[in-house]
Amino acid sequence: MFVPSSYQGNAMSDSAGRIIICRCEEVSREEVLDAIRSGCETLDEIKRATRAGMGRCQGEGCAHMIAGILSEVLGVREDGIQPFTARFPVGPVSLGELAATGDELAPGQQARSSQEAA
Amino acid sequence: MKPRPQDVLVIGGGVLGMSIAYHLSGLGASVTVFERGYPGAGASGANAAIVASSTTSPLSYALLEERGKHLLAELGKAESDDALFQDCGRLRLVTEKEEGSSVMEVVRRNREAGIDVQYLQAESIEALEPQISSAGLVGAAYCPSDGIADPFRLLRVLLARTNRRRGTLCHHTLVCAISRKSRFVQVTTPRATHVGNALVIASGVGSAQLSQQLGVQLPVRPVRGQILVTEKLPRLFQHVISPGITQCRSGNILLGVSTEDAGFANENTLSVLQTIARGSILKAPILETAHIIRCFSGLRPMPRDGLPILDRLPGYDNVYVSVSHNGLTAAQAIGQGMAQWIAGGEKPPLLAPFALATADPRS
Numbered sequence: 344m345f346v347p348s349s350y351q352g353n354a355m356s357d358s359a360g361r362i363i364i365c366r367c368e369e370v371s372r373e374e375v376l377d378a379i380r381s382g383c384e385t386l387d388e389i390k391r392a393t394r395a396g397m398g399r400c401q402g403e404g405c406a407h408m409i410a411g412i413l414s415e416v417l418g419v420r421e422d423g424i425q426p427f428t429a430r431f432p433v434g435p436v437s438l439g440e441l442a443a444t445g446d447e448l449a450p451g452q453q454a455r456s457s458q459e460a461a
Numbered sequence: 462m463k464p465r466p467q468d469v470l471v472i473g474g475g476v477l478g479m480s481i482a483y484h485l486s487g488l489g490a491s492v493t494v495f496e497r498g499y500p501g502a503g504a505s506g507a508n509a510a511i512v513a514s515s516t517t518s519p520l521s522y523a524l525l526e527e528r529g530k531h532l533l534a535e536l537g538k539a540e541s542d543d544a545l546f547q548d549c550g551r552l553r554l555v556t557e558k559e560e561g562s563s564v565m566e567v568v569r570r571n572r573e574a575g576i577d578v579q580y581l582q583a584e585s586i587e588a589l590e591p592q593i594s595s596a597g598l599v600g601a602a603y604c605p606s607d608g609i610a611d612p613f614r615l616l617r618v619l620l621a622r623t624n625r626r627r628g629t630l631c632h633h634t635l636v637c638a639i640s641r642k643s644r645f646v647q648v649t650t651p652r653a654t655h656v657g658n659a660l661v662i663a664s665g666v667g668s669a670q671l672s673q674q675l676g677v678q679l680p681v682r683p684v685r686g687q688i689l690v691t692e693k694l695p696r697l698f699q700h701v702i703s704p705g706i707t708q709c710r711s712g713n714i715l716l717g718v719s720t721e722d723a724g725f726a727n728e729n730t731l732s733v734l735q736t737i738a739r740g741s742i743l744k745a746p747i748l749e750t751a752h753i754i755r756c757f758s759g760l761r762p763m764p765r766d767g768l769p770i771l772d773r774l775p776g777y778d779n780v781y782v783s784v785s786h787n788g789l790t791a792a793q794a795i796g797q798g799m800a801q802w803i804a805g806g807e808k809p810p811l812l813a814p815f816a817l818a819t820a821d822p823r824s
Contacts, residue, residue, distance in 0.1 A: 368711075381617070381620065382499055382500075382630065382632040382633070383499055384499070384633060388498065388499040388502070391499070391501060391502075391506055391613055392499065392613055392617070394711075397690075397713075397755070398693075398754075399692055399693070399754055401754060401755060430755045430756060430757065431729055431731075431734070431755075431756050432753055432754075432756075435692060435752035435753060435754050436752065436753055437749065437750050437751065437752055437753070438689075438691070438716075438738045438741060438742060438748050438749055438750070438751050438752075438753060439738075439742065439749035439750060441689075441734060441735060441738040441753060442735060442738040442739045442742055442749075444731070444735060
């Protein structure tokens with residue numbers, strides 16, 4: 344489901360020459376590599392360790408690139424890598440909207456279980 | 462290969478397990494930590510990152526947390542890492558009159574014991590936090606030295622420091638069984654059997670199940686906490702606002718956390734998220750237009766009396782347990798104290814009140 348790791352279409356360099364993988368949280372390729380070296384084996388673990396994927400786009404832009412790096416370093420197939428855990432709300436909603444929402448959203452909107460710190 | 466007796470085996474790579482391992486390695490022990498996922502995968506990574514001792518009760522617990530807070534600040538300084546612990550201060554809001562008198566009493570007692578905390582009347586709060594609505598506010602406990610820690614940064618620092626000594630982390634390693642073998646303890650993982658002189662159970666919500674393997678019922682249950690995360694916002698709050706509003710360095714605001722009995726069901730529920738949303742808007746109306754980008758939930762271990770369990774398992778002179786609902790603030794004090802005890806000293810006085818006997822009315 345992920346495009347090949349050679350695809351770096353969303354990556355960009357910052358003024359220090361670092362390749363930025365997650366734009367929202369400004370996480371570099373080197374930081375992702377560090378996280379993998381220190382023992383991260385999944386996208387969710389890299390997310391917690393580096394904050395990559397915790398920004399406004401919630402990993403839309405960086406998930407495939409991180410999967411590519413993981414695949415390269417760990418020698419696993421990209422299509423076997425679990426995507427980031429999907430989180431409620433899928434798109435940003437205001438706190439006021441959430442507070443005012445009735446129960447009609449309840450059945451489909453229960454987020455999956457997981458643990459993480461922001 | 463014949464198993465080599467390691468000095469100490471630690472189960473759990475959260476802030477408590479890693480802090481104990483770090484301090485043990487500093488005393489010359491060789492330490493092996495077993496973590497089923499990645500450090501912080503459990504409760505250590507699923508909280509509002511608050512470091513606070515100022516309104517903790519009883520006093521013995523407040524003093525343990527105060528010591529932990531100072532050691533954490535020192536660690537941050539030694540690492541030149543401002544984000545490890547930021548002493549941005551904390552306001553603990555009081556909205557009920559009766560609650561006000563009990564908070565005032567805790568503040569008085571903690572202040573007398575040297576903790577920098579004072580009780581503010583409602584009208585002084587606006588000057589400190591203009592976004593907090595004064596409606597319904599009775600007062601607040603104010604502590605300038607409480608703050609926010611980054612548990613993942615802390616874990617990285619502890620791991621790096623432990624690795625430089627004689628410490629090893631076995632991540633993604635599930636402990637299948639623990640047992641006693643003559644005077645040694647034995648930990649079995651899918652890959653190997655490890656033998657040690659001492660064992661530390663610091664596995665959060667999993668601690669009860671592990672202790673049971675040694676015939677001890679630990680009075681600990683899982684408690685679920687849910688948190689909402691806003692988009693990055695300009696600085697709206699200078700301090701941690703308790704309960705439930707923490708603006709991180711990044712600008713994101715953490716709202717919550719709930720405290721629910723839901724067994725091991727670790728999931729977000731709309732009704733609880735709405736309760737958090739409504740409560741947050743009441744406290745700080747400006748948040749009504751803030752966007753939520755994510756929510757998460759976590760399971761935290763809750764000892765029966767709410768206090769940490771820092772003890773030896775009854776019947777064992779070399780099996781220790783370290784479980785706390787809120788371990789981040791006290792972690793360095795617990796780590797240091799447990800390490801001294803395990804390495805052959807007496808149980809330090811600071812840790813003495815947190816015994817399994819007081820947590821378990823059966824004994």
